[in-house]
Amino acid sequence: MQPDEIDWKIIENIRKEHKNNNAIARELGVSEGMIRQRLKKLKDAGVVKISGLINPDVLENKMSALIAATLSDGSKLDEKARQIAAFDEVLSVSVSTGRYDLMIEILVESNQGLVKFITEKLSLIQGLRDTETFVMLKTYGKFV
DSSP: OOOOHHHHHHHHHHHHSOOOHHHHHHHHTSOHHHHHHHHHHHHHTTSOOOOOOOOGGGSTTEEEEEEEEEESOGGGHHHHHHHHHTSTTEEEEEEOSSSOSEEEEEEEEHHHHHHHIIIIIGGGSTTEEEEEEEEESOOSSOOO
């Protein structure tokens, strides 16, 4: 599914702040039913996911990190990215260009959680050649 102009306007509305369907409909000059139906289609098609996000800096005993990974076999990018994305601690996995093949964003319980994730979970993924971990000390404009 490719979103049309109205879909993009709806998406931009819900990205900025929480608004109910009536408020979005008033702003776009359409019916609430149309907004409800379009949001359902967008969710069902996997175009949008609506959820509440939290500033990671306010979460006690939580640490966010970015792990850059290189694979020994580049033809397995999709398979390895999906395996890693299935771990509970993983917020996202992105295939990237440049020095690293994958960028893995995680949220873990403190330093011990990071060590546990790397040694007990990430290390189980066959074909990871190298990783480099970057701990996020403070974030700006980031919600998880």
